[in-house]
Amino acid sequence: MCCLICSSGTTQGRPKFVPFNEELVQTTMEIFTTSYAFRNREFPIGNGKALQFIYSSKQFKTKGGLAAGTATTNVYRSEQFKKTMKAIQSQCCSPDEVIFGPDFRQSLYCHLLCGLICRDEIQFVFSPFAHSTVYAFRTFEQVWEELCDDIRTGVLSSRITVPSIRAALSKLLRPNPELADLIHDKCSGLNNWYGLIPELFPHAKYIYGIMTGSMLPYLEKLRHYAGVLPLLSADYGSSEGWIGANVNPRLPPEFTTFAVLPDIGYFEFIPLTERNKDQQQNKTAATYSYAESEPIGLTQVKIGEEYEIIVTNFAGLYRYRLGDVVKVMGFHNSTPELQFVCRRNLLLSINIDKNTEKDLQLAVEAGGKLLMKKTKVEVIDFTSHVDVSTDPGHYVIFWELSSEASDEVLNECCDCLDRSFVDAGYVSSRKVNAIGALELRVVRRGTFQKILDHYLGLGAAFSQFKTPRCVGQSNPKVLQILCNNVVNNYFSAAFS
Ligand code: AMP
Numbered sequence: 001m002c003c004l005i006c007s008s009g010t011t012q013g014r015p016k017f018v019p020f021n022e023e024l025v026q027t028t029m030e031i032f033t034t035s036y037a038f039r040n041r042e043f044p045i046g047n048g049k050a051l052q053f054i055y056s057s058k059q060f061k062t063k064g065g066l067a068a069g070t071a072t073t074n075v076y077r078s079e080q081f082k083k084t085m086k087a088i089q090s091q092c093c094s095p096d097e098v099i100f101g102p103d104f105r106q107s108l109y110c111h112l113l114c115g116l117i118c119r120d121e122i123q124f125v126f127s128p129f130a131h132s133t134v135y136a137f138r139t140f141e142q143v144w145e146e147l148c149d150d151i152r153t154g155v156l157s158s159r160i161t162v163p164s165i166r167a168a169l170s171k172l173l174r175p176n177p178e179l180a181d182l183i184h185d186k187c188s189g190l191n192n193w194y195g196l197i198p199e200l201f202p203h204a205k206y207i208y209g210i211m212t213g214s215m216l217p218y219l220e221k222l223r224h225y226a227g228v229l230p231l232l233s234a235d236y237g238s239s240e241g242w243i244g245a246n247v248n249p250r251l252p253p254e255f256t257t258f259a260v261l262p263d264i265g266y267f268e269f270i271p272l273t274e275r276n277k278d279q280q281q282n283k284t285a286a287t288y289s290y291a292e293s294e295p296i297g298l299t300q301v302k303i304g305e306e307y308e309i310i311v312t313n314f315a316g317l318y319r320y321r322l323g324d325v326v327k328v329m330g331f332h333n334s335t336p337e338l339q340f341v342c343r344r345n346l347l348l349s350i351n352i353d354k355n356t357e358k359d360l361q362l363a364v365e366a367g368g369k370l371l372m373k374k375t376k377v378e379v380i381d382f383t384s385h386v387d388v389s390t391d392p393g394h395y396v397i398f399w400e401l402s403s404e405a406s407d408e409v410l411n412e413c414c415d416c417l418d419r420s421f422v423d424a425g426y427v428s429s430r431k432v433n434a435i436g437a438l439e440l441r442v443v444r445r446g447t448f449q450k451i452l453d454h455y456l457g458l459g460a461a462f463s464q465f466k467t468p469r470c471v472g473q474s475n476p477k478v479l480q481i482l483c484n485n486v487v488n489n490y491f492s493a494a495f496s
Contacts, residue, residue, distance in 0.1 A: 003067040005074055006459060007239035015460065018240050020074055023314035027242055027264040028075050029084045034261065035235050035245040036088040042249050043205050045123040049093040051115035051201065053127035053136045055107050056100045057461035070461035071239040072128060093118050097168035104462040106160050110169055112140055113147055116183060117172055122201040126208045128463045130215040130222055133207060137196055137225045144187050152180035195227025206230045211253035213340045214466050217361060219253060236340060240320055241265045241313040247332055257339050259332040260298060268295040269307035272325065301328045301336050308344055347470035348386055350393040350435050353426035357469045360384055363420035367413045374409045378402040381448040384470050385479065394436035398482050400443050411490050414440040418492035430495045437491040447485040451478055
């Protein structure tokens with residue numbers, strides 16, 4: 001098999017085609033089995049099934065006649081994948097018709113339904129990126145009564161219209177009023193859905209999926225649904241190839257590291273030095289304006305240093321710059337253990353200011369905490385934009401909220417966001433008004449859903465979706481969706 005795969009591109013708004021072949025399927029299996037071995041030593045699972053929120057996307061032909069699709073789609077389709085999953089006791093509880101269904105919303109409903117039908121067998125809950133697990137249980141909150149009805153009557157909801165999915169589910173679904181009542185009672189007894197996952201799946205041992213990097217903002221909600229269950233962060237890779245396995249599964253996602261598997265690709269590292277660390281301020285919010293030098297090999301990296309990874313893989317990519325910044329935290333035997341730091345691309349910059357995805361994440365975390373403390377309202381999702389149509393230009397942050405909050409609180413949050421960018425270039429520019437007041441724009445419920453739909457319409461896979469954290473003029477459609485859905489906006493106070 002040789003084909004092209006389309007990277008999600010959702011962090012930067014531009015999907016890329018990269019080569020894919022059988023060897024990359026093999027390396028995928030190698031990393032899955034390696035991390036499973038470490039995971040299973042610490043958190044053994046019994047014979048059973050996994051509730052896996054996995055979805056395939058459409059495959060198509062390029063102009064040159066090659067098959068193209070997303071990485072996850074290619075992997076899920078391979079026989080090797082099924083064999084390996086069986087061997088490592090990760091059999092998905094849903095039939096193939098659900099995984100390969102043409103409409104991810106129908107598939108998601110059926111994943112939930114299949115999970116509930118065999119709730120006693122579920123050993124863990126998985127999605128490739130944590131965002132999809134949170135999305136799945138947010139959906140559950142909306143549809144749980146309908147799911148209970150389906151289980152009670154043994155008749156699948158009319159919302160499922162795909163004939164192949166209906167046929168597959170009809171083989172699994174039988175009237176089971178006791179199960180429906182049990183699930184109904186459990187859901188009714190929960191306080192704001194805290195601990196939903198272990199209530200629904202009493203034998204689940206953990207929640208698994210990528211929870212690092214741009215998935216960190218979803219952790220709080222995931223922990224809420226997980227209750228007492230541990231969160232285990234999955235491996236580090238990309239459409240361009242896998243890089244490292246989580247060999248310390250007990251570490252919480254905030255501290256997860258990835259041991260590079262030295263034989264799944266040829267890895268080089270560009271040493272990066274932070275030029276722009278603001279010593280006066282909170283060290284964690286340092287900005288990443290990097291000076292770089294010549295690449296070095298896998299064995300030459302040093303603990304505590306940050307690097308950009310270069311990948312040469314078995315499908316023909318040669319010295320490909322992945323655009324990710326990683327930090328070496330230690331060694332597992334002789335191979336480095338990496339922590340994912342951020343995407344290298346600068347997100348927000350107007351003049352001398354430079355703020356990355358991570359800086360934005362920290363600012364939104366601070367603003368979101370304030371909002372939660374004052375109102376119990378959550379930030380469901382967020383993104384940003386640099387607006388240079390005003391003079392001076394200014395940062396815009398879009399928030400979708402779980403419910404309404406007062407103007408007074410949102411004004412405070414807006415100030416908090418502004419003060420949380422501690423990059424020296426930003427702070428000094430704000431002081432002299434070379435950058436204008438930060439604008440917080442609150443968007444209607446469902447706006448980020450529309451953004452997701454837009455990407456799915458372009459052929460992206462839900463499994464790999466990552467909310468774009470900065471939307472520029474190069475992405476006019478997404479910017480338009482955001483701007484058309486603004487319900488209120490707030491400006492931060494002047495810097496003193
Ligand atoms: P994709 O376009 O779907 O292939 O996305 C690949 C990108 O997702 C990588 O280059 C990383 O930026 C991000 N990514 C993948 N795995 C992880 C991980 N374990 N932690 C943080 N970010 C990750």
